Amino acid sequence: KAGVTQTPRYLIKTRGQQVTLSCSPISGHRSVSWYQQTPGQGLQFLFEYFSETQRNKGNFPGRFSGRQFSNSRSEMNVSTLELGDSALYLCASNDAGNSYEQYFGPGTRLTVT
Amino acid sequence: QQQVKQSPQSLIVQKGGISIINCAYENTAFDYFPWYQQFPGKGPALLIAIRPDVSEKKEGRFTISFNKSAKQFSLHIMDSQPGDSATYFCAAIVSGNTGKLIFGQGTTLQVKP
Numbered sequence: 001k002a003g004v005t006q007t008p009r010y011l012i013k014t015r016g017q018q019v020t021l022s023c024s025p026i027s028g029h030r031s032v033s034w035y036q037q038t039p040g041q042g043l044q045f046l047f048e049y050f051s052e053t054q055r056n057k058g059n060f061p062g063r064f065s066g067r068q069f070s071n072s073r074s075e076m077n078v079s080t081l082e083l084g085d086s087a088l089y090l091c092a093s094n095d096a097g098n099s100y101e102q103y104f105g106p107g108t109r110l111t112v113t
Numbered sequence: 114q115q116q117v118k119q120s121p122q123s124l125i126v127q128k129g130g131i132s133i134i135n136c137a138y139e140n141t142a143f144d145y146f147p148w149y150q151q152f153p154g155k156g157p158a159l160l161i162a163i164r165p166d167v168s169e170k171k172e173g174r175f176t177i178s179f180n181k182s183a184k185q186f187s188l189h190i191m192d193s194q195p196g197d198s199a200t201y202f203c204a205a206i207v208s209g210n211t212g213k214l215i216f217g218q219g220t221t222l223q224v225k226p
Contacts, residue, residue: 004156031211031212032212033212033213033214035214042202042216042217042218042219043157043202043214043216043219044216045213045214045215048212048213050212055212056210056212056213058213090156090157092156092214094211094212096211096212099211100145100147100162100206100211101147101159101162102147102159102211102212102214103159104149104156104157104158105156106154106155106156107155107156
């Protein structure tokens, strides 16, 4: 099976702009979670989508949003970018059954200037 | 609020030695404890995981020891190799919240040849 894929891999944006990141889960996986990784804060949970519905949400401002499509692919959007949003954004997929195993993609490196 | 505390922050081990990374938690609702390995430029990869009803789990050179009463768990890497040099994260999931990993701060392991 192909792994989790994320596009784009690298992105440079300017403060105030918005950005959309994409994640394709492992085939058959119905849950997609998003995480932000920074040197200072480590790995922090953003949100989880299952069956096109947000099932869990972390402690991030409303500028961070996401959605999931019927094929389980997911996108996350960050509006009004701030310098502090520079991070590696990771998505992970899970089969949403009894397994708790989450498999991560390679991430999207976002730099805000 | 940091719910999973990981130590040490960094670790240097000689080739062939044992690497030990420790994690502690407070939330007794956690019921799944995975360890992830991350190489530079890559997403975290699931290494090994344990449930609280088991005190130890071994997969190859990697062993998780779990102490439910002390709310602590640790990763042991036997016969450490230079290829094991990476950042290791412990994590935990609350029962029922399969899509939300709570991560420790990470440990950077360097195995010297």
